[in-house]
Amino acid sequence: MAKHLNRQDISAIVNLIRGWEEAKLTWSAICEEAAPLVGKFPTRQSLNAHEAITTAYQAKKDALKGKAPKKPRPASLNAAASRIANLEAELVELKEQNRKYKQMFTIWQYNAYKKGIKESQLNMPLPKIDRERSDNQKR
Incomplete structure:
Protein backbone atom coordinates (compact mmCIF):
# COMPACT_ATOMS: atom_id res chain seq x y z
CA MET A 1 0.00 0.00 0.00
CA ALA A 2 1.29 3.46 -0.90
CA LYS A 3 2.23 5.82 1.89
CA HIS A 4 0.41 9.11 2.16
CA LEU A 5 2.91 11.94 1.85
CA ASN A 6 3.08 14.76 4.35
CA ARG A 7 4.50 18.24 3.74
CA GLN A 8 8.02 17.22 4.76
CA GLN A 45 0.43 7.88 -8.69
CA SER A 46 1.00 9.10 -5.14
CA LEU A 47 3.79 11.39 -6.35
CA ASN A 48 1.76 12.60 -9.31
CA ALA A 49 -1.14 13.51 -7.00
CA HIS A 50 0.83 16.42 -5.53
CA GLU A 51 1.09 19.58 -7.63
CA ALA A 52 4.44 20.67 -6.16
CA ILE A 53 6.03 17.37 -7.19
CA THR A 54 4.56 17.36 -10.70
CA THR A 55 5.59 20.99 -11.23
CA ALA A 56 9.16 20.25 -10.12
CA TYR A 57 9.19 17.13 -12.30
CA GLN A 58 8.04 19.01 -15.41
CA ALA A 59 10.48 21.88 -14.81
CA LYS A 60 13.38 19.46 -14.41
CA LYS A 61 12.31 17.51 -17.51
CA ASP A 62 12.27 20.76 -19.49
CA ALA A 63 15.68 21.72 -18.11
CA LEU A 64 17.13 18.34 -19.08
CA LYS A 65 15.71 18.70 -22.60
CA GLY A 66 17.31 22.14 -22.94
CA LYS A 67 14.05 24.11 -22.81
CA ALA A 68 15.03 25.83 -19.58
CA PRO A 69 16.41 29.36 -19.71
CA LYS A 70 20.15 29.56 -20.22
CA LYS A 71 22.24 30.26 -17.13
CA PRO A 72 23.87 33.68 -17.49
CA ARG A 73 27.60 33.72 -16.90
CA PRO A 74 28.74 36.75 -14.87
CA ALA A 75 31.94 38.51 -15.88
CA SER A 76 33.46 38.33 -12.40
CA LEU A 77 32.97 36.91 -8.94
CA ASN A 78 31.86 40.33 -7.68
CA ALA A 79 29.14 40.49 -10.32
CA ALA A 80 28.09 36.94 -9.44
CA ALA A 81 27.98 37.73 -5.71
CA SER A 82 25.92 40.85 -6.40
CA ARG A 83 23.50 38.90 -8.57
CA ILE A 84 23.16 36.20 -5.92
CA ALA A 85 22.47 38.80 -3.23
CA ASN A 86 19.80 40.45 -5.42
CA LEU A 87 18.15 37.12 -6.21
CA GLU A 88 18.16 36.11 -2.54
CA ALA A 89 16.54 39.42 -1.59
CA GLU A 90 13.92 38.91 -4.30
CA LEU A 91 13.32 35.38 -3.04
CA VAL A 92 12.69 36.66 0.49
CA GLU A 93 10.23 39.25 -0.85
CA LEU A 94 8.39 36.66 -2.96
CA LYS A 95 8.18 34.23 -0.04
CA GLU A 96 6.62 36.97 2.10
CA GLN A 97 4.19 37.85 -0.68
CA ASN A 98 3.27 34.18 -1.07
CA ARG A 99 2.72 33.91 2.70
CA LYS A 100 0.35 36.89 2.56
CA TYR A 101 -1.54 35.34 -0.39
CA LYS A 102 -1.93 32.08 1.52
CA GLN A 103 -3.22 33.98 4.55
CA MET A 104 -5.69 35.90 2.35
CA PHE A 105 -6.83 32.67 0.71
CA THR A 106 -7.47 31.10 4.12
CA ILE A 107 -9.64 34.06 5.10
CA TRP A 108 -11.56 33.85 1.82
CA GLN A 109 -11.96 30.11 2.25
CA TYR A 110 -13.41 30.56 5.75
CA ASN A 111 -15.76 33.34 4.64
CA ALA A 112 -16.98 31.27 1.69
CA TYR A 113 -17.63 28.37 4.07
CA LYS A 114 -19.59 30.64 6.42
CA LYS A 115 -21.74 31.91 3.54
CA GLY A 116 -22.40 28.37 2.29
CA ILE A 117 -20.57 28.83 -1.00
CA LYS A 118 -19.49 25.51 -2.47
CA GLU A 119 -16.11 24.83 -4.06
CA SER A 120 -17.77 24.16 -7.41
CA GLN A 121 -19.28 27.67 -7.30
CA LEU A 122 -15.89 29.19 -6.56
CA ASN A 123 -14.29 27.30 -9.44
CA MET A 124 -16.84 28.35 -12.05
CA PRO A 125 -15.16 29.90 -15.12
CA LEU A 126 -15.44 33.61 -15.74
CA PRO A 127 -18.20 34.65 -18.13
CA LYS A 128 -17.27 35.16 -21.78
CA ILE A 129 -17.02 38.78 -22.83
CA ASP A 130 -19.11 39.54 -25.90
CA ARG A 131 -17.17 42.45 -27.42
CA GLU A 132 -19.69 43.03 -30.23
CA ARG A 133 -22.58 43.35 -27.80
CA SER A 134 -20.64 45.86 -25.70
CA ASP A 135 -19.86 48.00 -28.76
CA ASN A 136 -23.54 48.08 -29.84
CA GLN A 137 -24.68 49.33 -26.45
CA LYS A 138 -22.38 52.35 -26.60
CA ARG A 139 -23.97 53.65 -29.82
Whole structure:
Protein backbone atom coordinates (compact mmCIF):
# COMPACT_ATOMS: atom_id res chain seq x y z
CA MET A 1 0.00 0.00 0.00
CA ALA A 2 1.29 3.46 -0.90
CA LYS A 3 2.23 5.82 1.89
CA HIS A 4 0.41 9.11 2.16
CA LEU A 5 2.91 11.94 1.85
CA ASN A 6 3.08 14.76 4.35
CA ARG A 7 4.50 18.24 3.74
CA GLN A 8 8.02 17.22 4.76
CA ASP A 9 7.96 14.24 2.41
CA ILE A 10 6.71 16.39 -0.46
CA SER A 11 9.39 19.01 0.21
CA ALA A 12 12.10 16.33 0.32
CA ILE A 13 10.94 14.83 -2.97
CA VAL A 14 10.76 18.26 -4.65
CA ASN A 15 14.33 18.97 -3.50
CA LEU A 16 15.37 15.54 -4.79
CA ILE A 17 13.94 16.36 -8.22
CA ARG A 18 15.50 19.85 -8.28
CA GLY A 19 18.91 18.38 -7.49
CA TRP A 20 18.61 15.55 -10.03
CA GLU A 21 21.90 15.20 -11.91
CA GLU A 22 21.35 12.16 -14.10
CA ALA A 23 20.61 12.68 -17.79
CA LYS A 24 17.29 10.81 -17.65
CA LEU A 25 14.46 11.56 -15.24
CA THR A 26 11.65 9.04 -14.79
CA TRP A 27 8.92 8.52 -12.23
CA SER A 28 10.26 5.07 -11.36
CA ALA A 29 13.74 6.47 -10.72
CA ILE A 30 12.28 9.18 -8.50
CA CYS A 31 10.27 6.55 -6.59
CA GLU A 32 13.43 4.51 -5.97
CA GLU A 33 15.44 7.53 -4.82
CA ALA A 34 12.58 8.85 -2.67
CA ALA A 35 12.04 5.58 -0.79
CA PRO A 36 14.83 6.17 1.76
CA LEU A 37 13.68 9.79 2.20
CA VAL A 38 10.05 9.00 3.05
CA GLY A 39 10.51 5.60 4.67
CA LYS A 40 8.45 3.63 2.14
CA PHE A 41 8.43 3.10 -1.61
CA PRO A 42 6.01 5.72 -3.01
CA THR A 43 4.06 5.00 -6.17
CA ARG A 44 4.09 7.15 -9.27
CA GLN A 45 0.43 7.88 -8.69
CA SER A 46 1.00 9.10 -5.14
CA LEU A 47 3.79 11.39 -6.35
CA ASN A 48 1.76 12.60 -9.31
CA ALA A 49 -1.14 13.51 -7.00
CA HIS A 50 0.83 16.42 -5.53
CA GLU A 51 1.09 19.58 -7.63
CA ALA A 52 4.44 20.67 -6.16
CA ILE A 53 6.03 17.37 -7.19
CA THR A 54 4.56 17.36 -10.70
CA THR A 55 5.59 20.99 -11.23
CA ALA A 56 9.16 20.25 -10.12
CA TYR A 57 9.19 17.13 -12.30
CA GLN A 58 8.04 19.01 -15.41
CA ALA A 59 10.48 21.88 -14.81
CA LYS A 60 13.38 19.46 -14.41
CA LYS A 61 12.31 17.51 -17.51
CA ASP A 62 12.27 20.76 -19.49
CA ALA A 63 15.68 21.72 -18.11
CA LEU A 64 17.13 18.34 -19.08
CA LYS A 65 15.71 18.70 -22.60
CA GLY A 66 17.31 22.14 -22.94
CA LYS A 67 14.05 24.11 -22.81
CA ALA A 68 15.03 25.83 -19.58
CA PRO A 69 16.41 29.36 -19.71
CA LYS A 70 20.15 29.56 -20.22
CA LYS A 71 22.24 30.26 -17.13
CA PRO A 72 23.87 33.68 -17.49
CA ARG A 73 27.60 33.72 -16.90
CA PRO A 74 28.74 36.75 -14.87
CA ALA A 75 31.94 38.51 -15.88
CA SER A 76 33.46 38.33 -12.40
CA LEU A 77 32.97 36.91 -8.94
CA ASN A 78 31.86 40.33 -7.68
CA ALA A 79 29.14 40.49 -10.32
CA ALA A 80 28.09 36.94 -9.44
CA ALA A 81 27.98 37.73 -5.71
CA SER A 82 25.92 40.85 -6.40
CA ARG A 83 23.50 38.90 -8.57
CA ILE A 84 23.16 36.20 -5.92
CA ALA A 85 22.47 38.80 -3.23
CA ASN A 86 19.80 40.45 -5.42
CA LEU A 87 18.15 37.12 -6.21
CA GLU A 88 18.16 36.11 -2.54
CA ALA A 89 16.54 39.42 -1.59
CA GLU A 90 13.92 38.91 -4.30
CA LEU A 91 13.32 35.38 -3.04
CA VAL A 92 12.69 36.66 0.49
CA GLU A 93 10.23 39.25 -0.85
CA LEU A 94 8.39 36.66 -2.96
CA LYS A 95 8.18 34.23 -0.04
CA GLU A 96 6.62 36.97 2.10
CA GLN A 97 4.19 37.85 -0.68
CA ASN A 98 3.27 34.18 -1.07
CA ARG A 99 2.72 33.91 2.70
CA LYS A 100 0.35 36.89 2.56
CA TYR A 101 -1.54 35.34 -0.39
CA LYS A 102 -1.93 32.08 1.52
CA GLN A 103 -3.22 33.98 4.55
CA MET A 104 -5.69 35.90 2.35
CA PHE A 105 -6.83 32.67 0.71
CA THR A 106 -7.47 31.10 4.12
CA ILE A 107 -9.64 34.06 5.10
CA TRP A 108 -11.56 33.85 1.82
CA GLN A 109 -11.96 30.11 2.25
CA TYR A 110 -13.41 30.56 5.75
CA ASN A 111 -15.76 33.34 4.64
CA ALA A 112 -16.98 31.27 1.69
CA TYR A 113 -17.63 28.37 4.07
CA LYS A 114 -19.59 30.64 6.42
CA LYS A 115 -21.74 31.91 3.54
CA GLY A 116 -22.40 28.37 2.29
CA ILE A 117 -20.57 28.83 -1.00
CA LYS A 118 -19.49 25.51 -2.47
CA GLU A 119 -16.11 24.83 -4.06
CA SER A 120 -17.77 24.16 -7.41
CA GLN A 121 -19.28 27.67 -7.30
CA LEU A 122 -15.89 29.19 -6.56
CA ASN A 123 -14.29 27.30 -9.44
CA MET A 124 -16.84 28.35 -12.05
CA PRO A 125 -15.16 29.90 -15.12
CA LEU A 126 -15.44 33.61 -15.74
CA PRO A 127 -18.20 34.65 -18.13
CA LYS A 128 -17.27 35.16 -21.78
CA ILE A 129 -17.02 38.78 -22.83
CA ASP A 130 -19.11 39.54 -25.90
CA ARG A 131 -17.17 42.45 -27.42
CA GLU A 132 -19.69 43.03 -30.23
CA ARG A 133 -22.58 43.35 -27.80
CA SER A 134 -20.64 45.86 -25.70
CA ASP A 135 -19.86 48.00 -28.76
CA ASN A 136 -23.54 48.08 -29.84
CA GLN A 137 -24.68 49.33 -26.45
CA LYS A 138 -22.38 52.35 -26.60
CA ARG A 139 -23.97 53.65 -29.82
